[in-house]
Amino acid sequence: MLVSLLWKLHSASRRRAFSSLPFARIAMATPGGHPKDEMYLGAVIPKRIQLFQAIQSQQKSHLDSLPHDSIRVTLPDGTVKEGKRWSSSPLDIAKEISKSLASNALISQVNGVLWDMKRPLEADCELKLFTFDSDEGRDTFWHSSAHILGESLEQTYGCKLCIGPCTTRGEGFYYDAFYGELGLNDEHFKQIEAAASKAVKEGQDFERIEVTRDEALEIFSDNNFKVEIINDLPSDKTITVYRCGPLVDLCRGPHIPNTSFVKAFACLKASSAYWRGNKDRESLQRVYGISYPDQKRLKEYLKNLEEAKKYDHRLLGTKQELFFCHPLSPGSWFFLPHGTRIYNKLMGFIKSQYIQRGYEEVKTPNMYNMKLWETSGHAANYRDNMFLLNIEKQEFGLKPMNCPGHCLMFQYRVRSYRELPIRMADFGALHRNEASGALTGLTRVRRFQQDDAHIFCREDQIKDEVRGVLDFIDYAYKIFGFTYELKLSTRPEQYLGEVETWDKAEAALTEALNEFGKAWQINEGDGAFYGPKIDISVSDALNRKFQCATLQLDFQLPDRFKLEFSAEDETKLERPVMIHRAILGSVERMFAILLEHYKGKWPFWLSPRQAIVCPVSAKSVDYAKQVRDRIHQAGYYADADITDRKIQKKVREAQIAQYNYILVVGEEEANTGQVSVRVRDIADHSVMSIESLLQHFADETAAFH
Known part of the structure; x- marks a missing residue:
């Protein structure tokens, strides 16, 4: 194989060549006292880069030998641009349209397929360009940021990278990796972010090659996780590998043009994970991150994140x-x-x-014989996510x-x-x-x-x-x-x-x-x-x-x-x-x-605490109970605070408990058949009859249905 031959020919010289590069400099230990895998950083990474460059050179020579005849590139508005097959890229077309677009376009779509901005076009096509303001642009931006995170983790800790997607919720990204005994926490984030910042400043290009299965296995032979992924790929699957700086990673892509687009980067949290979600497999560390094209948006995101923590549903x-x-x-x-x-x-x-x-x-039914799930296809594709039972020597599943x-x-x-x-x-x-x-x-x-x-x-x-x-x-x-x-x-x-x-x-x-x-x-x-x-x-x-x-x-x-x-x-x-x-x-x-x-403040129709009746003194307790019962009979949730505390304390606690309506009753309300109504978070109050109050409740409920 070409790459094997090149690897052997350059074996003697590669150590000298790569030892002088910044990414090959190795400290004996991380600040946390965890020793880096020197062999992994000092030999494996240079080997991958050498193999990547050999295949990339071969593929470039092949492309250069192909005829670069004219092609038609149709934009969404119907405009047609001229290009050269195997030479012109979406970035070249963007430059023809405007400097601003070329500076901000992160990813393109060629005949419905997402395409790297620098990847040569292959034939006549319809072309769309996406910036960060699009879903396609954001997802690509965050997926590419995951590679920057992976580079930082690999360089800092000598870990074995597993997978690094953008999150399914569409906010940020993460990278899973195997660290051995090291447990990451918030104290590691400054060092990770510093390494990521260095990668961004270097403006590392995202470069792409297509490889055979054997070539992929050779490139990642030192990472059993990547080898497992490669072996599980369909036989007809095109395998692609990307490089940014010292990171060479198995990835289907596509990616942003280079790392310099990521102007703002932050680690959010670290947690444990299992390889492929299987508790019986290797224990991994997952680092979550977020990134933006500018610091202002990152600051807004982090501010909103802190705000959201106050309203975590588990806390509320x-x-x-x-x-x-x-x-x-x-x-x-x-x-x-x-x-x-x-x-x-x-x-x-x-x-x-x-x-x-x-x-x-x-x-x-909640439970079925597994024959049902075999018919539906879930037994073959979803079995590991099912709870299984053996009943009278037959297998059933919830x-x-x-x-x-x-x-x-x-x-x-x-x-x-x-x-x-x-x-x-x-x-x-x-x-x-x-x-x-x-x-x-x-x-x-x-x-x-x-x-x-x-x-x-x-x-x-x-x-x-x-x-x-x-x-x-x-x-x-x-x-x-x-x-x-x-x-x-x-x-x-x-x-x-x-x-x-x-x-x-x-x-x-x-x-x-x-x-x-x-x-x-x-x-x-x-x-x-x-x-x-x-x-x-x-x-x-x-x-x-x-x-x-x-x-x-x-x-x-x-x-x-x-x-x-x-x-x-x-x-x-x-x-x-x-x-x-x-x-x-x-x-x-x-x-x-x-x-x-709702930040814990349920709207009236959905609230579990719609009203509370607070008597001013013991003299109005009986009337408070009558009001509560009337509200119950009308189909609403109401409580009565009949403790002997001062009315100000009762009202304050009712506000903290998020009652929608706080109904204060004293001797005057009891004599007139009314209630003093306070709405949650509003200082003012009004006096209403019970009938008017219930009609108000009915109207507010009806407004939501």
Whole structure:
């Protein structure tokens, strides 16, 4: 192999050449006293660079030998630019458009495929350019920042890098690595950030090569984690390797042009992780980071992060006595009476809409024989995330999702085209065997419920059903005070079914989105393997993004379960399309998001503490109890503080407990049948009759429904 030959030929000289480079200088120990792996830094990294450069040189010579004939590059506005095949890059085209664009464009899209700005164009194409203000730009920026973090970690601690993506929540990035006995903490961050700052100042280019499997295995032969990834890649997968400065990393890319774009960089936290999420595998350290193109945005982010810490749902949930978790059932939360009030309100809100929107609520078993999961495909692809049981020498699994059970319900008798669409809704408890290190409050749990529903419809009904789900999402999220973004995720590289079916489904989703009338983006190639989907990300009051709602088309489960309905021509049977749909998503996760979104100040309709009656003295205690009971009878949550404390203290504690209304009653109110009403966080008060107060409560509740 070429790279092996070059490695042997230059073996004697490479140590001398690389020992003089800045990244090869090795300290004996880190400030924490942890010795670096000198062999790893002094030999492995130079070896990788040597191999990278050899392959890069060979590929460049090949490209230079190809004919550089003219190509047409079409921009989104229809403008056509001229370029040279195998020579012109998206960056060259950006420079022709404007200096500003060339300075700010982070990534491009060539015929729907994300493309490095400096990677040569190969043929006539449609070209889009993205800055940090786009999702594509931000994701690429943060993924590239993960490489800067990886470089810093590898250079500082001589660790073995594992994976380094941008986070799924779309804010920042992390890198997992194996450090042996070293445990990272906040005290290590200054050194990591200093090494990252050095990489940024050097303006290291992100360089790309394509390699064979054998070449990849040779480059990363000293890292068993990368070797495992390479061996698991499909045989027809193009393997790419990127370099920035001393870091050579296995990565599909793409990346920003160079490290100098990352003007602001910070480490956020360190935590433990398991290789591939498996508790039986190697224990890793995960470092989270955030970066921006300028310091101002980083400062704003860190300020918002500190603000968000004050409203962490776990902290607020404890203060308000809403829920708790016990070590005897990790990942499964106990909802206390006040927390259960909110939980039930959320489910009741969705159920009230089911009546209006044509959903039928069903209940399905929690446990199924594994034969069901073999039919659905989950036994092969999801088994490790399931809780399994052996009953009478047969294997069963607790359900991690409702869809296979709903397929059985559709299947239990002959269906007619007249019945479709059938909209099945299910709040059944779900269980997923999440790794203990991944459990995070209510946002990542083992036991949860979803406002789960599956719509079985004909192909010609897809558009109307999708439009109906979008209307439902819009209605609910407006009530919660969320803004949201929509993306259409289309057919991925690996997919099941016929292209014609996918094209029809994508066209129906496109038409539904256009009729819906809100801005949306296309997310090429990011659909599920079983069908296209619409991704909905919400933004809360702290401007954080979350994925809650789900809208996915599925052609595969109906096929796996052989679902059929009699067509209008009763001699013919047709297969339905299945739409997976959730509005809240996990009720637990939505509970956590709303608690932080409202900063613990629940709106009246959702509040577990809607009113408290505070008597001024013992003389008005009986009247306070009467008022409380009247409010209860009207269907609202009310308490009475009948302690002998001063009224000022009662009011103050009621405000801290986040009661929406504080009702003060004394002898005068008792004699007139009125209450003195204080609204949470407002100093002023007014006097109202009980009837007027209850009408006000009814009006405020109705405003949210």
